[in-house]
Amino acid sequence: xxxxxxxxxxxxxxxxxxxxxxxxxxxxxxxxxxxxxxxxxxxxxxxxxxxxxxxxxxxxxxxxxxxxxxxxxxxxxxxxxxxxxxxxxxxxxxxxxxxxxxxxxxxxxxxxxxxxxxxxxxxxxxxxxxxxxxxxxxxxxxxxxxxxxxxxxxxxxxxxxxxxxxxxxxxxxxxxxxxxxxxxxxxxxxxxxxxxxxxxxxxxxxxxxxxxxxxxxxxxxxxxxxxxxxxxxxxxxxxxxxxxxxxxxxxxxxxxxxxxxxxxxxxxxxxxxxxxxxxxxxxxxxxxxxxxxxxxxxx
Amino acid sequence: xxxxxxxxxxxxxxxxxxxxxxxxxxxxxxxxxxxxxxxxxxxxxxxxxxxxxxxxxxxxxxxxxxxxxxxxxxxxxxxxxxxxxxxxxxxxxxxxxxxxxxxxxxxxxxxxxxxxxxxxxxxxxxxxxxxxxxxxxxxxxxxxxxxxxxxxxxxxxxxxxxxxxxxxxxxxxxxxxxxxxxxxxxxxxxxxxxxxxxxxxxxxxxxxxxxxxxxxxxxxxxxxxxxxxxxxxxxxxxxxxxxxxxxxxxxxxxxxxxxxxxxxxxxxxxxxxxxxxxxxxxxxxxxxxxxxxxxxxxxxxxxxxxxxxxxxxxxxxxxxxxxxxxxxxxxxxxxxxxxxxxxxxxxxxxxxxxxxxxxxxxxxxxxxxxxxxxxxxxxxxxxxxxxxxxxxxxxxxxxxxxxxxxxxxxxxxxxxxxxxxxxxxxxxxxxxxxxxxxxxxxxxxxxxxxxxxxxxxxxxxxxxxxxxxxxxxxxxxxxxxxxxxxxxxxxxxxxxxxxxxxxxxxxxxxxxxxxxxxxxxxxxxxxxxxxxxxxxxxxxxxxxxxxxxxxxxxxxxxxxxxxxxxxxxxxxxxxxxxxxxxxxxxxxxxxxxxxxxxxxxxxxxxxxxxxxxxxxxxxxxxxxxxxxxxxxxxxxxxxxxxxx
Numbered sequence: 001x002x003x004x005x006x007x008x009x010x011x012x013x014x015x016x017x018x019x020x021x022x023x024x025x026x027x028x029x030x031x032x033x034x035x036x037x038x039x040x041x042x043x044x045x046x047x048x049x050x051x052x053x054x055x056x057x058x059x060x061x062x063x064x065x066x067x068x069x070x071x072x073x074x075x076x077x078x079x080x081x082x083x084x085x086x087x088x089x090x091x092x093x094x095x096x097x098x099x100x101x102x103x104x105x106x107x108x109x110x111x112x113x114x115x116x117x118x119x120x121x122x123x124x125x126x127x128x129x130x131x132x133x134x135x136x137x138x139x140x141x142x143x144x145x146x147x148x149x150x151x152x153x154x155x156x157x158x159x160x161x162x163x164x165x166x167x168x169x170x171x172x173x174x175x176x177x178x179x180x181x182x183x184x185x186x187x188x189x190x191x192x193x194x195x196x197x198x199x200x201x202x203x204x205x206x207x208x209x210x211x212x213x214x215x216x217x218x219x220x221x222x223x224x225x226x227x228x229x230x231x232x233x234x235x236x237x238x239x240x241x242x243x244x245x246x247x248x249x250x251x252x253x254x255x256x257x258x259x260x261x262x263x264x265x266x267x268x269x270x271x272x273x274x275x276x277x278x279x280x281x282x283x284x285x286x287x288x289x290x291x292x293x294x295x296x297x298x299x
Numbered sequence: 300x301x302x303x304x305x306x307x308x309x310x311x312x313x314x315x316x317x318x319x320x321x322x323x324x325x326x327x328x329x330x331x332x333x334x335x336x337x338x339x340x341x342x343x344x345x346x347x348x349x350x351x352x353x354x355x356x357x358x359x360x361x362x363x364x365x366x367x368x369x370x371x372x373x374x375x376x377x378x379x380x381x382x383x384x385x386x387x388x389x390x391x392x393x394x395x396x397x398x399x400x401x402x403x404x405x406x407x408x409x410x411x412x413x414x415x416x417x418x419x420x421x422x423x424x425x426x427x428x429x430x431x432x433x434x435x436x437x438x439x440x441x442x443x444x445x446x447x448x449x450x451x452x453x454x455x456x457x458x459x460x461x462x463x464x465x466x467x468x469x470x471x472x473x474x475x476x477x478x479x480x481x482x483x484x485x486x487x488x489x490x491x492x493x494x495x496x497x498x499x500x501x502x503x504x505x506x507x508x509x510x511x512x513x514x515x516x517x518x519x520x521x522x523x524x525x526x527x528x529x530x531x532x533x534x535x536x537x538x539x540x541x542x543x544x545x546x547x548x549x550x551x552x553x554x555x556x557x558x559x560x561x562x563x564x565x566x567x568x569x570x571x572x573x574x575x576x577x578x579x580x581x582x583x584x585x586x587x588x589x590x591x592x593x594x595x596x597x598x599x600x601x602x603x604x605x606x607x608x609x610x611x612x613x614x615x616x617x618x619x620x621x622x623x624x625x626x627x628x629x630x631x632x633x634x635x636x637x638x639x640x641x642x643x644x645x646x647x648x649x650x651x652x653x654x655x656x657x658x659x660x661x662x663x664x665x666x667x668x669x670x671x672x673x674x675x676x677x678x679x680x681x682x683x684x685x686x687x688x689x690x691x692x693x694x695x696x697x698x699x700x701x702x703x704x705x706x707x708x709x710x711x712x713x714x715x716x717x718x719x720x721x722x723x724x725x726x727x728x729x730x731x732x733x734x735x736x737x738x739x740x741x742x743x744x745x746x747x748x749x750x751x752x753x754x755x756x757x758x759x760x761x762x763x764x765x766x767x768x769x770x771x772x773x774x775x776x777x778x779x780x781x782x783x784x785x786x787x788x789x790x791x792x793x794x795x796x797x798x799x800x801x802x803x804x805x806x807x808x809x810x811x812x813x814x815x816x817x818x819x820x821x822x823x824x825x826x827x828x829x830x831x832x833x834x835x836x837x838x839x840x841x842x843x844x845x846x847x848x849x850x851x852x853x854x855x856x857x858x859x860x861x862x863x864x865x866x867x868x869x870x871x872x873x874x875x876x877x878x879x880x881x882x883x884x885x886x887x888x889x890x891x892x893x894x895x896x897x898x899x900x901x902x903x904x905x906x907x908x909x910x911x912x913x914x915x916x917x918x919x920x921x922x923x924x925x926x927x928x929x930x931x932x933x934x935x936x937x938x939x940x941x942x943x
Contacts, residue, residue: 005334005415007612014613015557015572022558022626022667046601047613048570051562134406141405160403161734162429162650164436167664167725171732185417187408 006194013040013182014047015166016145017129020180021047021054023170024127027180030116031057031077031084033069034246035202036131036183039191042200043182044129045080056083058119058128062111063088064099064248066224072203085123089115099250100229107248117153120177127170127178135187145184151175189269196262205243206265208257212236219253332410335538336417338434340462341444342454343423346475349384350444350513351407351420354535357520358409403427404434413539423454428697429650431458432737435465436723439543442471442534447480447510451493457683459494460699463501464646464739466719469541470498472508473534477526478515484528500686507541509534548610550718551635552576552584555666556628560615568599568615569624574666574720577609578616578630586622587629587637587711593618627668629711629721637721640743641709644678647694647702651728651735655694658940660767661735663706665724671707671767672726678702703744707764715739729767730797762842766800769941770839772864773932775848776857776911777874778903779889780881782920782928783848786874789929791846794942802838804831805848819900825856832860839868844942852908867939872932873914878903880921 002010020027029044031037044053059073077084089097092110099107120128134141144160146168161169172178183191195202213220214228214236221228223236228250230236241254242265259265339347405420419434421427435441441462445455462470472494480486491508498506509518510526511534517523520535532540553574560568578584578595585592598605599615608614616630624630631637649655655674663672679688680700694700715722716739726736763770773790775783784805791801810817814830817823828851838845851857861869881903882890893901900906911917916935918928936942 005332008334011572011611011613018558018570018613048558048560049601049615050566050568050599051560135408138405141407142403157403162433162725162737164433164725164734164737165719165723167723169664169725169727169732169734171662171727173732185406185408 002197003193006190006197009186009190010043010046010194012185013043016168016180016182017044017047017053019168019170020127020129020178023168024178026123026125027055027127027129028058028085028120028123028125029053029055029129030131031059031073032131032246033059033065033073033203034131035191035195035206036133036186038200038202039186039194040129040131040183041076041080042198052080053082056085058085058087058123058125060112060115060119061086061088062107062115062248063093064107064111064227064250066203066205066222066246066249066252068205069203069246072201076201085119087115087119087122089118091118098227099248104251107251111248120153125177126172127180129180129182131183132181133186133188133191134184143181143184145181146170147179147181148172149177149179153177189266192262192266192269196266202262203246205246207262208240208242208260208264210238211241211254213239213241213254220256222249222252222254224249332412332414334415334417335440335541335543336419336438337440337442337538338404338419338421338431338438339442339444340421340431340435340458341423341473342446342449342452342458345423345444345446345449345455346513347423347442347444348420350442350473350475350511350519350534351418352384353513353516353519354418355407355409357516357535358411404430411535411539416538425454425457425697428457428461429648429737432461432465432648432650435462435467436737438467440469440471440538440541441467442473444473444475444513445490445494447474447477447483447486447490450490451497453684455494456497457697459498459501460681460683461648463503464648464699466715466739468502468504469543470503470506471534471537472506474508474510475513477510477517478512482510482525487529497686507531507537509537550575550610550713550720552578552582552630552632553637553713553718553721554578554616554630555668555721556624556626556630557667558626559624566617567621568617569630570613570615571630571667572613573608573610575610575718576632577607579607580605583633584618584630585633585636586624587631587639588709589623589628591622591624592633593620593622595619627666629666631711637711637713637718638743639709639711641706642675642703642744643712643740644701644703644742644744645724645738645740646699646715647674647726647736647738648699649694649696649736651733652696653728653735654696655736657692657702660729662727662729663704663710663724663738664727665710665712665740666721668710669727670710671729671764673705675703675705701741702738704738707767712740712743714742716741759840759842762840766842768799768842768844770842770844771868771870771941772835772839772845772847772860773870773872774835774851774857774860775846775872775874776851776914778876778878778881778908779850779901780884780886781874781876782925783850783874785925786918786928786932787846787848789925790932793929793933794844797942799844799942800842801844801846803846803848804834809834819898821900821906824900825853828853828856829859832856832863835860836863839864850902850908852902852906854909854912857911870916870935870939871911871914872916872918873911874918874920874928876920 031041048054057077089111092114097107097110132140142157144163147155148161149155170178212223214223214230214234220241239256240258242257242259243252243254246252257268259268339350341347407418409416419438421431421434443455443459445451472491474487474490487510495506509531510529511518513519517525518533520533522533553576554571555574556569557571560570580595580598582595583592584595596617596619598608599617605614629637657674657676660671660673663670677691677694678701680691680694680698682689691700713721722740724738725734728735775787777783787803791803794801809831814827817827828849831847831849835845835847857871885891889898892898893904902908916932918931920928
């Protein structure tokens with residue numbers, strides 16, 4: 001059974017998800033294949049029961065995701081019978097953007113942020129769900145649940161709408177949109193406990209297994225396919241690792257772990273001393289880099 | 300781990316929890332601890348962010364990598380010398396770090412062995428008061444910080460008043476920076492006395508004064524050796540133990556329908572979150588607005604049907620009868636209904652830089668309902684420092700007032716003090732879509748209750764009201780080529796962009812259809828204008844703003860149309876361009892043709908143009924663009940409160 005705390009969070013998220021379906025012309029749920037997305041999708045399945053969620057899923061594929069993630073994504077959408085839109089920024093591919101030559105921040109901006117904006121414009125979505133949580137990062141803690149974006153998808157942190165009680169202002173003009181974060185008030189631990197209690201499937205990469213990795217600075221990078229650039233004389237070594245957050249494989253740092261079940265992950269979580277964002281190379285550029293990315297239209 | 304196939308099967312069967320108790324089940328049970336939402340408020344620099352940073356730090360919610368970042372940030376932005384600046388844990392925006400202040404409300408989470416907490420860190424600057432109110436609306440308890448060196452400041456009082464208005468019942472008076480006044484008990488006692496005498500006018504159930512030092516941790520989590528004269532609990536202990544049960548738990552059942560759930564023809568459910576009270580299968584319920592009644596057939600959730608749903612639970616209700624129910628309708632017990640009225644009195648906190656003007660129309664959101672609404676009068680505004688009522692004709696940002704409001708259709712509500720879920724509302728600007736005010740309903744105005752039943756006739760007023768506009772005719776008159784259509788075009792585009800329903804009539808769309816049988820003799824010209832006038836009158840009756848661009852050379856016909864309308868509905872706009880200029884422009888080559896004798900009866904040439912004697916607006920076009928002239932027209936409409 002769910003704890004009172006998780007029930008409260010679940011009900012709050014369902015309320016938010018329903019609100020979007022009722023108020024917007026053409027909403028979409030960003031599905032990033034991660035654990036937070038998994039919980040968000042699960043909540044959407046609950047929110048509209050016995051109907052199905054009245055919106056499609058959108059995955060902005062940078063083409064550098066772990067292979068396991070793509071398999072998982074396609075199987076999940078098919079087994080739930082939901083429409084899945086996959087968008088790749090073809091312009092970025094044509095320009096040869098990749099995490100090795102372009103660097104993490106350009107790669108992320110072009111393939112993720114630009115790709116997302118392209119997809120939202122192409123389909124004319126006026127609301128997009130994202131799985132971000134306030135406990136992830138400092139500028140996230142300042143974000144609204146209904147986060148208004150101008151015609152160019154940018155976030156203006158000084159001009160956010162006051163969010164009183166649960167009375168969300170969902171009004172947008174043509175070409176403006178809203179990003180909605182139903183998991184705003186969840187913590188990483190809540191996500192795991194809920195995943196466990198509800199038996200929500202996750203990408204196996206979250207669980208510890210022997211995987212081929214190379215060390216890059218402080219991080220362990222998994223060699224997921226032949227595109228990984230190895231330095232001279234460098235050989236991948238097998239280590240028992242798992243990922244606390246998933247993204248493009250060359251940019252996702254693994255942690256050494258023996259937690260090979262969700263239960264073990266939760267136990268590890270309860271004693272861990274580092275935040276999950278530590279493994280994400282894209283955040284380390286400089287302080288407040290998340291805020292900058294969000295101003296540009298990042299989720 | 301579950302396979303995807305098993306997951307989707309379980310999802311559709313609705314049994315996800317068939318699992319033995321494990322160690323993690325016990326962890327989950329541990330999460331059954333209660334939950335408290337609180338905010339920190341008070342004047343700028345009183346140490347709110349530092350206090351939260353300290354609470355997070357002491358409750359070990361700070362990870363090692365965050366601590367490393369904090370140390371480097373403290374060196375770069377910190378205001379505490381060589382020591383760690385805990386405020387930087389919460390002030391996350393670039394501007395905040397650079398200015399060393401909090402601008403926006405931040406929500407943080409931490410858990411102790413007793414309770415889980417969500418804390419809203421809110422800004423102290425007066426200009427960001429709306430963000431403080433946001434935090435207060437989502438909190439059960441407020442920690443009001445006071446700098447021991449400064450005592451009770453105007454902003455302290457303002458925040459106390461807002462907390463009280465928003466229904467926060469428990470206040471911690473945290474007298475901070477007590478280390479900087481030498482842990483002096485007399486100073487603490489004086490501040491507590493000052494605040495208590497002020498707060499006696501507010502509606503707090505309890506006020507708990509605690510002397511603290513957020514920077515050094517005195518009385519935050521652990522009792523302070525420096526303050527031996529204080530024997531009370533620490534701040535964290537207080538937050539862990541304060542009883543927040545409120546009288547609202549006894550409120551009657553309310554649920555606003557959020558989404559009508561119709562997966563197929565055999566199922567019709569009403570999805571929503573129970574706002575207050577409880578509902579049980581078999582209960583009789585009513586729709587507050589329409590008065591229609593039915594019985595609860597089932598309470599559907601993904602995890603199986605419930606016998607009863609209580610406040611806070613998200614469910615889908617099915618009824619035994621086919622009742623017409625839509626999003627926004629409020630379900631309630633037939634014998635304990637909310638008020639239904641279109642006029643009520645409320646407390647309002649204005650949050651926009653544009654002043655509130657009585658008579659201007661906004662959108663009001665209460666529950667799931669969105670309706671056009673007008674502030675009909677400001678009864679008085681509140682002088683927070685002296686606690687006096689002041690007369691006011693408008694309201695500026697951060698001012699609080701008691702107002703009468705009128706909505707375009709009746710809404711269901713309870714007094715905010717009885718039920719915050721159904722008595723709180725926001726106002727939205729119809730043009731910028733900004734949230735401009737937060738309101739707490741006090742009571743329905745008696746005159747409203749009888750009015751809405753008579754609102755069944757569909758007349759001009761009713762039609763105009765659902766368009767939220769004041770219908771009228773903008774009659775552009777002037778010589779051929781004077782610029783009537785160009786100006787009218789720009790005006791119409793701007794009105795349309797602002798959400799007004801318009802219709803433009805000109806020679807092109809009238810001469811080819813309605814008036815195709817008419818020529819250009821004087822008699823035909825008169826009949827042409829008469830018909831256009833009649834069409835305009837019908838369109839105004841339909842609630843539209845009509846823009847007419849016709850030479851309409853004769854004063855008599857223009858007067859005739861004016862007299863067919865109500866006062867203020869006919870706005871004559873004289874587009875005054877010298878004939879030499881019209882001939883120079885000659886956009887349709889008509890003057891050239893007239894000069895060659897190919898057109899007879901051409902106005903200004905061989906047919907007269909009677910200059911309007913008293914037009915509402917006289918546009919002298921020489922040297923001005925169509926945009927500038929359109930601005931003059933819109934300025935006039937604004938002045939007349941026709942369009943904003």
